[in-house]
Amino acid sequence: MKSLKRNKILGLIVFITLLINCGGKDDSVSIPPSIEELSxxxxxxxxxxxxxxxxxxxxxxxxxxxxxxxxxxxxxxxxxxxxxxxxxxxxxxxxxxxxxxxxxxxxxxxxxxxxxxxxxxxxxxxxxxxxxxxxxxxESIPLTIENATVDGANLELSTPNQDIALLPKFKFTFSHPVTETELQSNLQFSPSTNFTISQIDANTIEVIPSTALTYWKNYQLKINSSLGATVGRDFNTSTYDLFTIHDLIDKFPIISDEELLTKIQKETFKYFWELGHPISGMALERNTSSNVVTTGGTGFGLMAMIVAAERGFITRAEAINRWQTIVGFLETADRFHGVWPHWLNGNTGVVQPFSAQDDGADLVETAFLIQGLLAVREYLNDNDVQEAAIIDKITQLWEEVEWTWFTKGDEDVLYWHWSPNHGWDINLKIQGHNETQIIYVLAAASPTYPIDADVYTNGYTSNGSFKNGNSYYNYNLPVGPNKGGPLFFSHYSYLALDPRNLQDAYVNYWTQNVNHSKINYSYCVDNPENYIGYSAQCWGLTASDNHEGYSAHSPTNDKGVITPTAAISALPYAPDESMEAIKYFYYKIGDRILGDYGFIDAFNPTEEWYATSYLAIDQGPQIVMIENYRTQLLWNLFMQIDEVQNGLDNLGFTY
CATH class of the missing domain: 2.60.40.1220 (Immunoglobulin-like)
Known part of the structure; x- marks a missing residue:
């Protein structure tokens, strides 16, 4: 009992002690705080x-x-x-x-x-x-070029530097000191060119070719990455593409514009006359085609022969004899429902396949041929026995074309191809707006197999959905693709079909062709891809050969290729712009692009590529459209044909 009492007393003492220590306060006692670590x-x-x-x-x-x-x-x-x-x-x-x-x-x-x-x-x-x-x-700071100039103008790394003088003065300022000796062994010109180097200050060096560069030629100036190792720093290779100025000296004596136009027509006509196939008389597809002749290109050539006869390049008798040969050959050549293929063997008249499935009828090429044949027929004199015989044969060939067959029987659209081996497998509808409007006009004009107006409306115009309506370079484009497409869209159908007052329910085709031409011109002047050579004097994008093959060049398919026929054949639509191009092509660069059969097919200064080819479909429009600008000869002949007028009336055109 005493032990329990003692334990209670001890517990009370401990409690009181804890209470004092926890809650009590003694101002006389100071407890130092902990010291924060230095960090x-x-x-x-x-x-x-x-x-x-x-x-x-x-x-x-x-x-x-x-x-x-x-x-x-x-x-x-x-x-x-x-x-x-x-x-x-x-x-x-x-x-x-x-x-x-x-x-x-x-x-x-x-x-x-x-x-x-x-x-x-x-x-x-x-x-x-x-x-x-x-x-x-x-870190080691890389060596860089702080400033690069040529004759005071900035040198660009990402785009070609144009109009470089023949003795240019290059100046390079580096981020760190570089000696002329260090640069000498790490700088190169291509093609190989000797140069002198001068130290301006510790960081700046001047480079000048020892001998003059060549006019209108690509060069490359390269400062190699090995310069970095030479000066003990990293350095990225710097490459400058250079294109020298053009020699603006006239290559031929100045003549009047009328004389110049005649000269171009005459020189270009040699393609159809001197290169005409010896058996068929037809036009070669291109100057290297051997025995492959083209139906559409021959149509262009037929019209060119009318011009040549009128201009005195050949006699009328010579033209008539050639037409007699061509028409006689066409009578016996392969046809399919009255329609010729794209290509024929000039010796035999047998179809030459254009592609694996294109070994039969080509309605578009046939229409280009018929356009030429009808122009010749209108030009001939039915009071002359020989000429009257040709007239009769052309009429027969024209009336044997089964235009309605190419609607597949009942569709409201024309189809481009049919093959006895592949039928309609290519299945390509002829729809606009492009180079094919003449096909529908002739199909509606046919006295034997005419199409209905609905085929044009639903087929070519797609009930008006071929409209464009956008403006490019401040020119409204009524119909057709973005920026108008290649310029042959404004040429092939209108070599004989007069567009000056031509209008359907949707568009005035003179406005269309003029604005299409001006857009193409303005695009080349603008030159958004910064190609070499494009200017107000050097312009024109259309289908032609190029440095990679063949392509339909246009503002939306620009490969740096100028095709002379584009600007030349636009002469009726853009006379000032086209005439400037014609004079530039002839006087300034004629030594490069004027050959045996007129201007070469195409050229690309950026790639230093100049065609050796001439194509019938590019040479023909130049002769014909120059003449339409000068005298409207082909337009007047074609538009007075009764069947053509009936066809236009049937489709609801005014003209």
Whole structure:
């Protein structure tokens, strides 16, 4: 009982003691607080952090921030360059928590350094630092070209530099010193060209070719990456594409514009006359086609022969004899429902496949041929026995074309191809707006197999959905694809079909063709792809050969290829712009592009490519459209044909 009582008393004493210690207060007793550890807030070289940043740009001072006040004590810091101690000065920063360490010797690119803060470093309040090291390497700044000029103008890396003088003065300013000797061994011209180098200052060097460059030629100036190794820095190869100025000296004596137009017609006509196939008399597809003759191109050639007879390039008798040969050959050549293929063998008249499935009728090429045949028929004199016989044969060939067959029997659209071996497998509808409008006009004009107006409306115009209506370079384009497409769209159908007052329910075709031509011209002047040679004098995009093969060139398919027939055949639509191009092609670059049969098919100065080819479908329109501009000869002949007028009336045209 006494033991229990004693335990209670002891427990009470402990409780009272705890109560005093926990809740009581004794102002005479001071208990020191714990001291916060000294730590880094930041460490950086200039404005670049050294925390986990082993490679940084060149700087001058290291800024070290702490969480509490410190004094600059250099003995607690080590700064090494590699394994060698590097001297430094340390001082107080902008606040009492910052120190600034400045190396006595400037830091160097490509060199490794280490800053160590030892554990002997103590804050003003006596707290200690655990110690740490911060290794870093100064990156080597690459050598760059800060400024590159030629005769004071900036040199561009990404696009060709045009109109370079024949003795240009290049100047290169580098980011770091480069000697003329260092540059000499790392600079090259292509094609190989000798040059002299002069030091302007430590960073700037002038380069001048030792001999004059060649007119209108591509060069390449390259400063190789090996220059970097020479000066001990990285350097990326810098390549400048250069294109020299054009020789603006006239290559031929100046003649009047009328004489020039005649000369071009006469020289171009040689393609159809001198290269006409010896058996069939028809036009070769191209000058290298051997025995492959073209039906559409021959149609263009037939009209060119009318011009040649009128201009006196050949006699009327010579023209009549050639037409007699061609018409006689066409009578016996392969036809399918009255329609010729794209190509024929000029010796035998047998179809030459244009492609694997295109070994039969080609309605479009046939229409181009018929257009020419009807123009010849209208030109001939039915009071002459020989000429009357040709007239009769042309009429027979014209009336044997089964236009309605190419609606597949009952569709409201014409189809381009049919083959006895593949039927309608190509399945290509003839729909506009493009070069094919003449097909529908002739099909509606046929006295034997005429199509209904609905075939034109639903087929060619797609009930008006062939409309465009957008403006390009401030020219409204009524119908057709974006920016008008290749210029042959405005040529092939209108070699004989007069577009001056031609209008259907949707569009005036003179407006269409004029604006199409002006858009093509304006695009070339604008030259958004920065091709060499494009200008207000050198323009024209249409189908032709190119440096890669063959393509329908246009503002939306621009490969840097100028095709002379494009601008020349646009003469009726854009007489000022076309005449400027004709004079430029002849006088300024005729030594490059004028050959045995007129102007070559195409050229691409950017690629230094000049065709050796001539194509019937590109040579023919030049002769015919120049004549339509001068005398409207073909337009007048064709538009007075009764069947043509009936066809236009049947389709609801005004003209």
């Amino acid at each position: 880094l807030s930041y460490i950086r070289l200039d404005d670049q952090s050294l925390f986990n940043n082993p490679t940084i740009k060149l700087g001058t001072q290291i800024f070290i921030g702490f969480n509490k006040a410190v004094n600059p004590t250099s003995t607690a810091f080590l700064f090494t360059q590699g394994s060698i101690n590097a001297p430094f000065v340390i001082k107080q920063g902008e606040s009492n928590t910052e120190l600034i360490l400045t190396p006595n010797n400037a830091l160097e690119e490509g060199v490794s350094y280490t800053l160590t803060i030892t554990n002997s470093f103590i804050a003003n309040d006596g707290s200690t630092y655990n110690g740490s090291s911060f290794p870093f390497k100064i």
